[in-house]
Amino acid sequence: MLKVPDHQVAGHQGSHGQPGPLIDDSGRFYKPLQDDDRGAIEAAFYTSFSSNTRVPDHIRRFFPVFHGTQLIEASDGSGQRPHLVLEDVVSGRSHPSVMDVKIGSRTWYPEASEDYIQRCFEKDRKFSSLCLGFRISGLQLYGSEESELWKPERKLVQNLSADGVRVVLKKFVSSNSPIDPNLNPDFAFASSVYGGSSGILAQLLELKSWFEDQTMYHLNSCSVLMVYEKKKVLKGGSSDAEVKLIDFAHVTEGNGIIDHNFVGGLCSLIKFISEILTSPDECTTKVCLQNSDNKNEILTSSNECTTKVCL
Amino acid sequence: MLKVPDHQVAGHQGSHGQPGPLIDDSGRFYKPLQDDDRGAIEAAFYTSFSSNTRVPDHIRRFFPVFHGTQLIEASDGSGQRPHLVLEDVVSGRSHPSVMDVKIGSRTWYPEASEDYIQRCFEKDRKFSSLCLGFRISGLQLYGSEESELWKPERKLVQNLSADGVRVVLKKFVSSNSPIDPNLNPDFAFASSVYGGSSGILAQLLELKSWFEDQTMYHLNSCSVLMVYEKKKVLKGGSSDAEVKLIDFAHVTEGNGIIDHNFVGGLCSLIKFISEILTSPDECTTKVCLQNSDNKNEILTSSNECTTKVCL
Secondary structure: OOEOOOOOOOOOOOEOOEOOOEEOOOOEEEEEOOOOHHHHHHHHHHHHHHOOOOOOHHHHOOOOOEEEEEEEEOOOOOOEEEEEEEEOOOOOOOOEEEEEEEEOOOOOOOOOOHHHHHHHHHHHHHOOHHHHOEEEEEEEEEOOOOOOEEOOOHHHHOOOOHHHHHHHHHHOOOOOOOOOOOOOOOOOOHHHHOOOOOOHHHHHHHHHHHHOOOOOEEEOOOEEEEEEEHHHHHOOOOOOOEEEEEOOOOEEEOOOOOOHHHHHHHHHHHHHHHHHHHOOOOOOOOOOOOOOOOOOHHHHOOOOOOOOOOO | OOEOOOOOOOOOOOEOOEOOOEEOOOOEEEEEOOOOHHHHHHHHHHHHHHOOOOOOHHHHOOOOOEEEEEEEEOOOOOOEEEEEEEEOOOOOOOOEEEEEEEEOOOOOOOOOOHHHHHHHHHHHHHOOHHHHOEEEEEEEEEOOOOOOEEOOOHHHHOOOOHHHHHHHHHHOOOOOOOOOOOOOOOOOOHHHHOOOOOOHHHHHHHHHHHHOOOOOEEEOOOEEEEEEEHHHHHOOOOOOOEEEEEOOOOEEEOOOOOOHHHHHHHHHHHHHHHHHHHOOOOOOOOOOOOOOOOOOHHHHOOOOOOOOOOO
16 A cells, blocks of 8 residues: 655655655655654654644645654565654646755754754755755656656755756746756746746745744754646646645744744745746846856756856 | 044944044044955945945935045054945934844855854854844943933843843833833833834835845845934934944855845844834743853843743
């Protein structure tokens, strides 16, 4: 009954004797509880959040539904293990294009161990988090052919420059091949995926309003997952675009202070997406000064307008 | 003609052979150009900003008017030295209550030297910046008597907890003595200083909208100065509340990315001020987890409602 999910783009995948998530055919997602504090923190967050009457319904829909924890056989055959039982956010979609964006220029937090802080501090500087206020943690994009799927390695997308991110955000909503480096993304579906009253931008703005006000939780190192149904859009149907927040293994109490790190990063992502809707062809002449050794011609050559990039 | 300003609450003050700012009686403020990069960066920012046609007028008013640079005799008698000639933002006010709030959970930036980054990183964690998204860098508050002026030392205010900041923000707009530790701040002038269509909150929200959109400048380590005329308010007059941005010695180019660090911190400050207007008596039961050795009874004892503080 349980199987490995097809559409996971980031996070811990089962490998080398490490259990990964599982799904069933009733729309549930089973995430193994991590042994250290992270498992306990994520379970505590879901428990708190799901019974918190101060969370409005229109915000609750951005979080996976929580069905408690359950002992099940781990995916790596290591025996029974407690799993979080969550809503499978891509359940019922046949060709979901998915992007996982880790929000915040900082993934660490004051309460963390010194060792964890130092590791995150270095990563945030190395990847695009510090520069952009977020980093793309993973994605999968379907092309116009069902068989065409672009699922770049995480290391290729998490240290993109601003221009690299612009290209990927355009590819995400394009009708032409995401793989062919000679094609400029046509962002043909920008208005149906990002735009409109139920599009991704509107959903992100709704989240932003709540984060400017809520002082209960700080969602350190949490991701915004953006999903839509590519097959339907290609046939002229609705995009069924959806935003979900995932990964709460580093949530801390807000203690009466807004999550300003999350707000800042979310505002930055919102600005990138707004620009694709309002001025998609504007030339970018200056870019992120961040250095990276990772040259990636696929991502840069499709943006002819850019005069300088630092991928 | 030139004299040392009466109402400076933060920043480099003239001392120990270090030149400080000067003012004249025509409303100009002379800020000595720092010898290192900082002076050049601040002059470059003012030059760029003052001629930047993409800055709307309603935003320009939040920045001191720039009158170029001028060689004048330094305040410490060390001879002629170039100074930035700026608008004196408290000129014409006899009893200005002033608060300097350094915005951002992070005062460093990727382009800075490793040494500078490490120093700021430690300071941001030690002071309230990391926790709150800003820190109070200095303030002066007049009481109901003209002679009564509270001007706490910088080290007393820059590492306040969330509750300490709430108390100071209330004291800032109170009619009773800011010095007497047995008095709860009555925030009698909250609506006339923070509230209304021309109050401080409205001005901060206007700034926020611009910062969510502008990608030209990153105002690292910049301060929001909040000023109003205490004497006039005590007599039932208008508060003449004003917000100004100051200190641009660490500005960097935005390169097409919003200043997400500034946006996050500004949103946090806005939330603190909004709460004083909308739910000033709400008890705060959880507070900033930041540690500090600096016990300050004056600031904590006046907030009876608070169950735990970490000043």
